[in-house]
Amino acid sequence: MSTFRLGRIFFALIFFVGVTYFAMVCRVQASEVPLSDAERAYIQDNPTLRVANEMAWPPFNFSENGEAKGYSIDYIRLIAQKLGLKVEFVRGPSWGMFMGMIRTGDIDVIMNIIPSDERRAYINFTSAYVISSAALYTKGRHSDITTLDSLNGKTVAVPAGYISQELLTRKYPNIKQYLTTDTAEAxxxxxxxxxxxxxxxxxxxxxxIRKLKLESLVNTTTISDPMFVNVLSIGVRKDRALLLTILQKGMDAVSDEETLRLREQWLSPSQGSQVRSPLAFTEGEKAYLAAHDEITMCIDPDWMPYEKFDADGKHIGMTADYFDAFALRIGKPIHVVKTKTWPQSLDAARKRVCDIMSLVMKTEERRAYLDFTAPYLVSPMVIATHPHAPFIADIPSIGDHVVGIVKGYAFVSVFRHRYPDIHVVEVNNINDGLDKVRNGELFGMIDTLATIGYAIQQNYIGELKIVGKFEDTLNLSVGVRNDAPELLSIFNKVIDSLTPEQHRAIRNAWISVHYEEAPDYTLLIQVIIAFMIISVLMVYWQIQLRKHNAVLERLSNTDRLTGLFNRLKLDEMMEMRHAEFARFGRPFSIILLDIDNFKLVNDRFGHQMGDRVLVKAASLLKDQSRTVDSVGRWGGEEFLIICPETRAEGAKVQAEYIRAAFKSTDFGTGDTITVSLGIAEMGEGEGVKDVILRADAALYTGKNNGRDQVCVAAPRPGSTQAFTQTPTGQ
Structure with a gap:
């Protein structure tokens, strides 16, 4: 036999062994996913997945030189490999056309899609596989475009069929929409x-922006409304329920290492992505969700601004927005059970008609049928009565007056236990109680600041007012049926997944909604309301000063003199920002500043002038800071500004504006007031104390070098250059 023929036989054997080995590997990989007989039969009968490939949605899903690319593309390829499926990518149609094709069955799967109630009518959804942030982009910086509300009356480009089109139509009807084919055109x-x-x-x-060379476009702000967070799932045609379970099993088989490799390839921060991993549910939690098509929920039918049923029976209020966001993260619809009163809602939860209660206070009695998540809404308790009533410093000051509390609220028993001498009458709801106060049947009505403030603004302006804020707070949680521990841990995770900005956006939307929606409200009324609140505080300050010569009762998170955050609140905010940095790599910097030669102001003009300087300095700092910044009094004449999503360079620019503003402001002393500022950016491996110490060292370097300075701490401890300094007057 010739050498040539032997070579051919040898290479044929090598080829046969290679093909056999590859087939075995593929079979083993596919068998790693535990499939039922019906699921295996489905794959055998339907071996190819038709998947939508968008033309221009990088880094998730796009086409380049006729090839499907992106995170979502590689993710579905990985899942298909594990399941033994082939993938056929369909490219060319727009997003709106793809949505039509999945309705008609012309494609099986659509990637990077956000679930919504409207879409659930014709698409099934897997759990989320990635979560990313959305932002507003404008041509150049616009100081008047900082939130979605600031776009009222303006025009926003929206790709047709995107979830943002649906959300803007429903939640922001005053924003005009300009529909485009895709994001690139927008x-x-x-x-x-x-x-x-x-x-x-x-x-x-x-x-x-990089690809199309649109250098004039800038990221104006990250959208804080949690409904605009992109919770991306895999959408499956409605008539392929078995395919949905198969793909979900394939997703569950993707390892953390495989996910990390894909994230590093496509979603690294250097590429501009701001992504978070979807919630990491345990096998038990996934099994619970898989076994339930929906989660049932009971609410308080009339407790605004928290929640109620409107005239059409629709759930509205803060909790409606919260649970819209929660449902997106869980991947299951949340069905609200209709009740007429709060006691009916409690009874429905007790009888297991409801899986959860949207907003409930933890009590021993309720532990018999509910478990409780960590609180996600906390509100101080206040009392409202007639405008001529004196200010009430604390609950015992109510004396022998009769007050109302809504029937069935947990605070009734707590109140009676703590204050047995106070006469309490239970009322049907907040408006029933306030009506009785107005008619003279009750002295006052006790509820949360948000609830009473909202009700007064809606129905009782000029007739009732808040005359006291108490130390007692209402700590409100999600109540979860106590025979479903997996559901409890699921809701604890979704609550923890919301950022402080998202919490704040929901609260602000409903606390301020009365100003925007009430047709009779005018700027004059708003000024009068603000004046009334300030007057109450000033009266309280004067009375306490004259009678007791003592410090005012400070709010839990504010400095009594300046109205800024106090040291305790700043510590809390620092820990929160540090946790976000450690978990998501989100940068932040701090500015620590000290008023130069402040002791001379006190020595020459007295402490009252010193206080006026501090109050004016606080107002100036608020004006010079962004809405996302946290500004507080660190102690004495020192102030701290926490700047999220900000590098040291950006904080330095802001600090320079502050330094210049102080020099140009007349503080009433006849002299120029200057400040020294130290800046530090949170670094890898650092704790909160470390970054504060670096900022403090930078601050005092500026003071030692002549004051009126901005000094930036070196980005890493141990750097050869300790600080960078901006000399006086630059």
Whole structure:
């Protein structure tokens, strides 16, 4: 036999062994996913997945030189490999056309889709596989475009069929929409000046801005409304329920190492992406969700601004927004059970008609049928009565007056236990109680600050007022049926997943909604309301000063003199920002500043002038800071500003504005007041104390070098250059 023929036989054997080995590997990989007989039969009968491949949504899903690319593309390829499926990518149609194709069955799967009630009518959804942030992009910086509300009357470019179109129509009807084919066209419309802004996933926008050379576009602000967080799932055609369970099993088989490799390839921060991993549910939690098509919930039918049923029976209020966001993260619809009263809601929970209660206070009696998540809403208790009533410093000051509390609220028993001498009458709801106060049947009504403030603004302006805020607070949690521990841990995780900015956006939307929606409200009324609140505080300050010569009762998180955050609140905010930095790599910097030669002000003009300087300094700092910044009094004449999503360079620019503003402001002393400022950016491996110490050292370097300085701490401890310094007057 010739050497040539032997070689051919040898290479044929090598080829046969290689093919056999590859087939065995594929079979083993596919068998790693535990499939039922019905699921295996489905794959055998339907071996190919038809998947939508968008033309331009990088880094998730796009086409380049005729090839499907992106995080979502590689993710579905990985799942298909584990399941033994082939993938056929369908490219060319727009997003709106793809949505039509999944309705008609022309494609099986659509990637990077956000679930909504409207879409559930014709699409099934897996759990989320990635969560990313959305932002507003404008042509150049616009100081008047900082939130979605600031776009009222303006025009926003929106790709047709995107979830943002549905959300803007439902939640922000005063924003005009300019529909485009895709995100690239939307960004170009902003660049051409055809529209005012575009809402886009940050990673997608940054990729397209670089690719299309749209350098004039800037990220104005990350959208704080949690409904605009992109919770991306896999959408499966409605008539393929078995395919949904197969793909979910494939997703569950993807390891953390495989996910990390994909994230590093496509979603690294250097590429502009701001992504978070979807919630990490345990096997038990996943099994619970898989076994339930929906989660049932009871609410208080009339407890605004927290929640109620409107005239059409729709759930509205703060909790409606919270649970819209929770449902997105869980991947299951939450069905609200209709009740007429709060006691009916409690009874429904006791009988297991409801899986959860949206907003409930923990009590021993309720432990018989409910478990409780960590509190996600905390509100101080207040009392409202007639405008002529004196200020009430604490609950015992109520004396022998009769007050009302809503029937069935946990605070009734707590109140009676703590204050047995106070006469309490239970009322049907907040408006029933306030009506009785107005009619003279009750002296006052006790409830949360948000509830009473909202009710007065809606129905009792000029007739009732808040005359006291108490130390007692209402700590409100999600109540979860106590025979479902998996559901309890699920809701603890979704509550923990919301950022402070998202909490604040929901609260602000409902606490301020009366100003925007009540047709009779005018600027004059708003000024009068503000004047009434300030007057009450000033009266309280004068009375306490004259009678007791003591310090005012300070609010739990504010400095009594300046109205800024106090040291305790700043410590809490620092820990929160540090946790976000450690978990998500989100940068932040701090500015620590000290008023130069402040002791001379006190020595020459007295402490009252010193207090006026501090109050004016606090007002100036608020004016010079962004809405996302946390500004507080650190102690004495020292102030601290926490700047989220800000590098040291950006904080330095802000500090320079502050330094210049102090020099140009007349504080009434006849002399120029200057400040020294130290800046530090949180670094890897650092704790809160470390970054504060570095900022403090930078501050005192500026003071030692002549004051009126901005000094930036070196970015890493141990750097050869300790500080960078801006000399006086620059």
């Amino acid at each position: 960004l170009q419309a902003v660049a051409k000046g055809e529209v005012d802004a575009v809402i886009s996933d940050t990673g997608v926008a940054e990729h397209l």
